[in-house]
Amino acid sequence: MSDFQKPTSSEEFKKNFAQIKPLMDANMAYYESSRCLFCYDAPCVKACPTGIDIPLFIKQINTNNLIGAARTIYSSNYFGHTCGKVCPTEVLCEGACVYNDQNVKPIEIGRLQSHASTFAVQNNIHFFSPQSSNGRKVAVIGAGPAGISCACELSLKGYDVVIFESKAKPSGLALHGTAPYKIENQEVLEEVEYLKRHFSFQVIYESKINSPEEIRRLERDYDAIFLGVGLGSTRATKTPGEDLENCVGATEFIEQLKLNPLDIEIGKNVVVIGGGNTAMDVASESARLGSEVTLLYRRSKAEMGAYDFEYELIRSVGANAIFNTGVIEIEGEQSVESVKCMKTVSKNGKLETVPGSGFTLPCDFLIKATGQSKQTDLFDKMNLDYDNRGKLKVNEYFQCSRPQYFAGGDCVNGGAEVVNACAEGKIAARGIDNWLKKR
Ligand SMILES: Cc1cc2nc3c(=O)[nH]c(=O)nc-3n(C[C@H](O)[C@H](O)[C@H](O)COP(=O)(O)OP(=O)(O)OC[C@H]3O[C@@H](n4cnc5c(N)ncnc54)[C@H](O)[C@@H]3O)c2cc1C
Ligand code: SF4
Numbered sequence: 001m002s003d004f005q006k007p008t009s010s011e012e013f014k015k016n017f018a019q020i021k022p023l024m025d026a027n028m029a030y031y032e033s034s035r036c037l038f039c040y041d042a043p044c045v046k047a048c049p050t051g052i053d054i055p056l057f058i059k060q061i062n063t064n065n066l067i068g069a070a071r072t073i074y075s076s077n078y079f080g081h082t083c084g085k086v087c088p089t090e091v092l093c094e095g096a097c098v099y100n101d102q103n104v105k106p107i108e109i110g111r112l113q114s115h116a117s118t119f120a121v122q123n124n125i126h127f128f129s130p131q132s133s134n135g136r137k138v139a140v141i142g143a144g145p146a147g148i149s150c151a152c153e154l155s156l157k158g159y160d161v162v163i164f165e166s167k168a169k170p171s172g173l174a175l176h177g178t179a180p181y182k183i184e185n186q187e188v189l190e191e192v193e194y195l196k197r198h199f200s201f202q203v204i205y206e207s208k209i210n211s212p213e214e215i216r217r218l219e220r221d222y223d224a225i226f227l228g229v230g231l232g233s234t235r236a237t238k239t240p241g242e243d244l245e246n247c248v249g250a251t252e253f254i255e256q257l258k259l260n261p262l263d264i265e266i267g268k269n270v271v272v273i274g275g276g277n278t279a280m281d282v283a284s285e286s287a288r289l290g291s292e293v294t295l296l297y298r299r300s301k302a303e304m305g306a307y308d309f310e311y312e313l314i315r316s317v318g319a320n321a322i323f324n325t326g327v328i329e330i331e332g333e334q335s336v337e338s339v340k341c342m343k344t345v346s347k348n349g350k351l352e353t354v355p356g357s358g359f360t361l362p363c364d365f366l367i368k369a370t371g372q373s374k375q376t377d378l379f380d381k382m383n384l385d386y387d388n389r390g391k392l393k394v395n396e397y398f399q400c401s402r403p404q405y406f407a408g409g410d411c412v413n414g415g416a417e418v419v420n421a422c423a424e425g426k427i428a429a430r431g432i433d434n435w436l437k438k439r
Contacts, residue, residue: 006290016288017180033062047096049423050077070120084113085183131158139222144172146409147228149425151201161201166208176255227407231372241330250369267365274369275304283319293319298326397431
């Protein structure tokens with residue numbers, strides 16, 4: 001049972017979507033930072049894809065040096081604040097903290113990181129001095145975490161960078177995808193504004209790069225091109241009834257929720273299909289919108305791709321989950337009225353339906369969290385190689401099969417976390433710099 005009523009005001013929305021990692025005050029940050037053992041060869045650092053010197057910034061917080069702490073964070077990760085709030089720290093830095101071995105609560109690294117980075121963003125503290133222009137131009141396609149991280153690093157090295165972004169706002173899925181109870185939109189946007197003030201890159205919004213003419217123009221006018229275009233829309237499942245009203249894709253639903261939280265359309269009885277982290281997010285979000293939620297996953301709980309803590313979160317807000325259940329038809333006259341399901345079983349790694357196990361589950365809204373498509377149409381227009389799963393092929397410097405192109409983030413890794421996109425955008429920027437210097 002959902003514990004929530006559908007929010008009708010911003011205040012009610014904020015209450016239902018209260019931050020799960022709220023900002024610390026100075027006392028809490030002091031206390032928490034005092035617990036750190038400042039380990040040598042610290043495992044938390046090794047677990048961070050951007051390699052932030054975690055014991056150093058925790059020590060700096062502990063000695064009331066918030067500017068130094070923020071410098072430590074931002075010199076490794078340009079999305080220090082966003083990552084502090086949205087990173088799955090439970091399986092990254094905090095999951096690696098030595099306290100876990102002693103059955104003691106790990107250090108709340110993410111919240112400490114947000115504590116220091118908020119100070120820098122809100123006080124507009126300046127850490128970086130971009131070099132003057134070296135006369136070379138780089139086009140970045142996509143203003144998500146990968147594209148913006150790449151642009152920051154390149155502008156530090158004196159490149160003139162222009163980002164082409166198809167949407168009206170920056171930050172990609174960090175803004176349009178991450179759950180509102182992890183980070184508020186305003187925090188994501190403020191961090192990008194902060195970066196834009198300190199680095200000289202330009203962003204051109206509502207400027208989707210798609211036509212062969214635009215692509216040839218970029219190839220002609222820019223020395224290098226970085227692709228940070230992420231993934232595409234939710235994949236079709238080819239289930240009969242998928243075209244009915246109120247049957248929507250998870251990423252499209254979440255984007256609407258993030259942009260128009262009070263006008264979002266949802267049913268009273270929501271079925272979510274999927275077993276990944278996006279399925280958990282959308283189930284939790286639907287429950288917080290006051291709906292009764294049932295998650296259907298075709299495999300067992302142990303086989304879910306979602307992190308355990310994400311599953312615990314949906315259970316804590318009253319969403320129900322049924323495993324080993326596949327949807328074979330979505331039923332309804334015009335709009336979704338029910339789903340026809342079959343129980344499944346895994347035999348030698350293959351999924352089989354159990355004869356005679358069919359049942360019908362009434363629902364008035366269905367959200368498919370069954371994965372996102374890849375941007376292979378665009379890659380074809382650019383003549384770039386990708387693997388059989390649609391991931392761009394790159395070398396260790398994130399350079400694509402055509403040397404003028406580099407890429408990073410979800411379009412290369414197939415869909416990971418914000419922190420991976422940040423790390424890859426930065427490595428690619430260094431790759432671009434090395435490649436252009438040799439030419
Ligand atoms: C629902 C959901 C929830 C998530 N929650 C979390 C979370 O809690 N924590 C976490 O760490 N990660 C989370 N992720 C993953 C994370 O958001 C992504 O891994 C990360 O944003 C990838 O960054 P990116 O820059 O590669 O791509 P994106 O963030 O997707 O950015 C790509 C950008 O490119 C633009 N673009 C695309 N094509 C074009 C084009 N042709 N021309 C111009 N612009 C274009 C897009 O509009 C977009 O702004 C979530 C993902 C989803 C789907
Ligand atoms: S592993 Fe834990 S205790 Fe050790 S430095 Fe990292 S946060 Fe501090």
